[in-house]
Each structure stands twice: as structure tokens, then as C-alpha cells.
Amino acid sequence: MNHKVTVFRKEHFNAAHRLHHREWSDRKNADVFGKCNNPNFHGHNYELIVQVTGYINPETGYVIDMKILSDLVKEHILKRFDHKNLNLDVPEFLNLNPTAENITVVIYNILRNLIDPELALKIRLYETERNFVEYPV
Numbered sequence: 001m002n003h004k005v006t007v008f009r010k011e012h013f014n015a016a017h018r019l020h021h022r023e024w025s026d027r028k029n030a031d032v033f034g035k036c037n038n039p040n041f042h043g044h045n046y047e048l049i050v051q052v053t054g055y056i057n058p059e060t061g062y063v064i065d066m067k068i069l070s071d072l073v074k075e076h077i078l079k080r081f082d083h084k085n086l087n088l089d090v091p092e093f094l095n096l097n098p099t100a101e102n103i104t105v106v107i108y109n110i111l112r113n114l115i116d117p118e119l120a121l122k123i124r125l126y127e128t129e130r131n132f133v134e135y136p137v
Contacts, residue, residue, distance in 0.1 A: 002055045002056060002058065003055065003056050004053065004054065004055050004056075005053070005054070005055075005056055005063050006051055006052065006053040006063075007051075007052050007053075007063050007064060007066065007069075008049055008050065008051050008052075009049070009050045009052075009066065009069050009070055009073055010047065010048070010049050010050075011047075011048045011050075011073050011074070011077070011078060012045060012046060012047045012048065013046050013048065013077070013078050013081045013082035013083075014043060014044070014045050014046070014082060014083055015043060015044065015046060015081050015082065015083070015084050015085070015086050016041040016042060016043040016044075016084070016085045016086065016087075017036075017041060017042070017043075017044075017085070017086040017087055017093075017098040018036070018037060018038060018039065018041045018042070018087050018098075019033040019036040019037055019097055019098070019099060020033065020037055020087075020097065021097060041085060041087070044127050044128065046081075046103075046125060046126060046127060047125070047126035047132075048073070048077065048107065048123070048124075048125055048126075049123070049124040049125075049126075050069065050073055050111065050121070050122075050123060051121070051122040051123070051124065052064050052069065052115065052119050052120070052121055053119065053120040053121075053122075054116075054118060054119040054120065063119065064115070064116070064119060069115075072111065072114050072115070073111070076110050076111065076114060077107055077110060077111070080110075081103075086098040086103070092106045093106075100125055100127040100131065100132070100133045101133050101135075103125060103133075104123050104124075104125045104133045104134070104135045105135050107123050107125065108121065108122075108123045108135050108136070111123070122134060122135070122136065123135050
């Protein structure tokens with residue numbers, strides 16, 4: 001009998017960002033983004049949860065080898081985002097506002113290309129203890 005199971009990997013990273021729309025006035029940016037529009041940036045201690053769902057492999061007993069998943073997250077996400085200024089240091093955000101929503105989609109797209117397409121992938125990103133985003137819905 002083959003069972004569908006969801007496994008989770010939790011990581012965290014620290015990063016700075018500024019929410020800003022280049023085509024808007026300073027006033028409009030301040031009105032829309034408030035404190036998050038600080039010209040000198042601000043930071044978060046992000047908590048990342050990577051969720052993978054699939055059938056248990058009858059030979060290994062795994063949905064996905066958690067060591068492999070851990071290594072993928074460390075190599076392709078944490079190295080790219082941890083202790084970085086997302087606006088300045090991460091190419092994906094040079095022309096994309098680094099909101100929690102956009103960060104979540106970027107992380108999903110990076111990992112989706114690295115994980116077996118037979119496995120469902122979902123990303124949950126906590127920007128604060130109370131504010132978090134999930135993708136896909």
C-alpha cells in the first residue's frame with residue numbers, strides 16, 4: 001500500500017529590504033509602504049517552511065530524502081538570501097519589489113526546478129511571527 005505524505009523542512013534567514021516602487025513618487029511610496037519604505041532599508045528574521053507532498057517510496061521509505069532537501073534549501077536559498085540586502089544583493093529583486101509575497105514566489109520557483117515534478121511543493125514564509133505568506137494556494 002502506498003501512502004501520500006507531506007514532509008516539512010524549516011529554516012531561517014535574516015535579510016534587509018526596502019519596499020519601493022520606482023515609478024511612484026516618494027509621497028506615494030511612503031503612503032503605501034509606510035515604515036517598510038525606509039530609504040536605509042530594514043530587516044527581518046524570516047522563517048521558511050518548505051513543504052513537499054508525495055507518495056512514500058516503497059524502497060527508501062521517503063517522500064524525499066530530507067538531507068537532500070536540506071542541502072537544496074541551504075545551497076540555493078539560504079546562501080542567496082541570508083544576511084543579504086534583497087534589493088541590492090539578490091538579482092531576482094533588482095526589478096521586483098521584495099515583498100513577502102514576491103520572496104515566497106521566487107523561493108518556490110528556484111526550488112520547483114530542483115525537486116522532482118511528481119512531488120507537490122508549497123512554500124510558507126514568515127516575515128514576522130504574525131505575518132506569513134504561502135505559495136501556491
